[in-house]
Amino acid sequence: MTTAPAPDVVVASGIDYHYDEYHAVRNVSLTVRRGEIFALLGTNGAGKTTTLELLQGFRGRTSGDLTVFGVDPHADPATVRARTGVVLQESGHFGEITVRAELTMWASLSSRTDSVDRVLDLVELTHRSDSRIDSLSGGERRRLDLAMAIWGSPELIVLDEPTTGLDPESRRTLWGLVERLRDEGTTIILTTHYLEEAEELADVVAIMHQGALAVHGTLDEVLASRPSRIQVDVRPADGEALMASAPEGVHASWDTRRRPSDPTLRVLEIVASDQQKALTWTLGTADRLGLDLGPLRANPASLDEVFHHVRNATQEVTA
Incomplete structure (x- = not known):
């Protein structure tokens, strides 16, 4: 055998x-x-x-x-x-x-x-x-x-x-x-x-x-140990409306590192541990408030992000 x-x-x-x-x-x-x-x-x-x-x-x-x-x-x-x-x-x-x-x-x-x-x-x-x-x-x-x-x-x-x-x-x-x-x-x-x-x-x-x-x-x-990210191009006023209505567990802020598809728009970054929840909230809120969304990109966390979190977390502890 x-x-x-x-x-x-x-x-x-x-x-x-x-x-x-x-x-x-x-x-x-x-x-x-x-x-x-x-x-x-x-x-x-x-x-x-x-x-x-x-x-x-x-x-x-x-x-x-x-x-x-x-x-x-x-x-x-x-x-x-x-x-x-x-x-x-x-x-x-x-x-x-x-x-x-x-x-x-x-x-x-x-x-x-x-x-x-x-x-x-x-x-x-x-x-x-x-x-x-x-x-x-x-x-x-x-x-x-x-x-x-x-x-x-x-x-x-x-x-x-x-x-x-x-x-x-x-x-x-x-x-x-x-x-x-x-x-x-x-x-x-x-x-x-x-x-x-x-x-x-x-x-x-x-x-x-x-x-x-x-x-x-x-x-x-x-x-999955790091939050996923959604970037969406929006008019400034629409972005402010989304940020004001963000529920617990969802963080929305302007992403100044990225350029929008249209110079009249800005890039809003939405960070959440539950990507499906964040997407559902983003699209549902935009529909309820009558907001116009531009191109939307949904990405899970990358290994690069996890790696840098490890390094930066240790630096913060020892600082």
């Missing part, structure tokens, strides 16, 4: 790490489940790089419990690395050799087996297999990095800033490859400074700040 693989690839409970007197990771608890994209985000110096090093077994935690594939990654790094692929933030290549030659050399170093042709096809580099690496574009080099990471179909892939410096088209191509890996059952831990990238790819998001987890949940849960 075949035993199904455990659903949790990474389980961390209260892990800490100290560099001498510096407390880099503080009481971090998280779970990364099989077949999901887990985005680990954070401000500079937040502790996410150290956390990744702990997960990969490069460092031993000061305290707390941590398992990857059911084993302690620092005590048994060989087991973890045999089942893990990594795309580093910066990686080196031998520019004078071909793509195929580098992958063949990588195959001789890896404990996992695979086909060079299969991997090149997965990352859409078959047409460049006989090209020298120093002739590749930035996006093609990142795909080669990914080819080396997915060699032998590892169960876990760690992507550390995988699209830094890439143009939008190359970034989108890499996103598609990452989503395909996830859909095929690979677990992915992603770090990125591009919040729209995490919002596009992640199933679960964790945001670290000053060594601790400030936010942790599914993408929907994290976005």
Whole structure:
């Protein structure tokens, strides 16, 4: 009888790490489940790089419990690395050799087996297999990095800033490859400074700040933690009427950052935790008072907004 693989690839409970007197990771608890994209985000110096090093077994935690594939990654790094692929933030290549030659050399170093042709096809580099690496574009080099990471179909892939410096088209191509890996059952831990990238790819998001987890949940849960926003172009008098009648839980004010569609109008921003309630109130009040509304835009909170709230909230506490 075949035993199904455990659903949790990474389980961390209260892990800490100290560099001498510096407390880099503080009481971090998280779970990364099989077949999901887990985005680990954070401000500079937040502790996410150290956390990744702990997960990969490069460092031993000061305290707390941590398992990857059911084993302690620092005590048994060989087991973890045999089942893990990594795309580093910066990686080196031998520019004078071909793509195929580098992958063949990588195959001789890896404990996992695979086909060079299969991997090149997965990352859409078959047409460049006989090209020298120093002739590749930035996006093609990142795909080669990914080819080396997915060699032998590892169960876990760690992507550390995988699209830094890439143009939008190359970034989108890499996103598609990452989503395909996830859909095929690979677990992915992603770090990125591009919040729209995490919002596009992640199933679960964790945001670290000053060594601790400030936010942790599914993408929907994290976005729902901040109010949604509605912007509507209105005549000044109509906007004032809307602001005067705003019910509890709905905040309306002028948004001076945005330009309206017509210079005779102004942009009114309506903020509420319940977007449906806010939309219903906006449209119902406009109809009841006979107000003319211009273009209306309804948007949920963005990950960028959640991220900056975490940073700014901490700054306010320490000010």
